[in-house]
Amino acid sequence: GEEEGGEEEEPQEPEEPVPTVLSGEEEEEVLFRCDVKLYKFVKEAKKEGEEGEAKMKWEEKAQGFVHVNKHKETNKGRIVVRMKGVLRILLNTPILPSTKFIAQGKNSVAFTGVNDEAFDAEGKAIAGVAPIAQYRLNLGSTDGQKGFIDAVGQAN
Numbered sequence: 001g002e003e004e005g006g007e008e009e010e011p012q013e014p015e016e017p018v019p020t021v022l023s024g025e026e027e028e029e030v031l032f033r034c035d036v037k038l039y040k041f042v043k044e045a046k047k048e049g050e051e052g053e054a055k056m057k058w059e060e061k062a063q064g065f066v067h068v069n070k071h072k073e074t075n076k077g078r079i080v081v082r083m084k085g086v087l088r089i090l091l092n093t094p095i096l097p098s099t100k101f102i103a104q105g106k107n108s109v110a111f112t113g114v115n116d117e118a119f120d121a122e123g124k125a126i127a128g129v130a131p132i133a134q135y136r137l138n139l140g141s142t143d144g145q146k147g148f149i150d151a152v153g154q155a156n
Contacts, residue, residue, distance in 0.1 A: 025080065028069035032151030034144045036066045038081050038090055040116075041134035058136055062090050066137060068151035077155025079113065081137070091116055091135060095155045107145050110136045 038061040043054040064083045070076070077095035082088065093113030102110045115133040118126055125131060139145050 025067065025069055027073065028071050028078075030067050031070055031077075031154050032066070032068040032147050034066055034139050034148065035063070035084075036081060036140070036144075037063050037138040038066075039136040039138070041136070064090055066139075066148070068095075068148065068155050070155040077152065079111075079152070093135075095152050097156055099152075099156075101149050101152050103145055103149060104136065106142050107140055108136050108138045109145055109148055110134065 039058040040061050041056055042059045044057050046054050062081075062083050064081050067080045067082075069078050069080060071078075079091060079093050079095060080089060081091040083090055091113060099111055099113075104110050111134075112132050113135050115129065115131055118129040118131045118133075120126055137148065139148055
């Protein structure tokens with residue numbers, strides 16, 4: 001059969017440039033990335049008439065992905081957890097030399113970080129809310145758990 005001749009059309013330039021979305025992580029090296037479930041250790045709501053201290057429990061905050069980042073110039077490390085799809089930051093906490101990362105089970109790691117609910121939109125502390133909180137990441141596998149612990153060691 002005959003091949004249809006004709007010239008390939010030149011790709012058309014978009015009329016408006018597509019805006020570049022900056023994540024705030026441009027100056028950082030990503031040492032580790034993994035899909036995760038983020039949990040926070042919170043007080044359980046008391047039942048009507050219940051007395052004594054409120055019990056604590058692990059509450060799932062969201063599913064997303066974690067980055068362990070190290071700044072290219074300052075060498076400071078941080079953990080960033082973002083929600084899948086919308087990329088909203090769920091956790092943004094520095095990795096300090098004093099931070100302990102504790103393996104739990106075969107695929108989770110617990111640690112203390114900056115409380116995501118302790119500061120308002122301007123970054124001012126909210127009275128009566130603890131500035132730090134206990135978090136747990138479920139990394140889905142033993143390899144994920146080990147990779148995360150290795151990366152926070154490098155970022156420290």
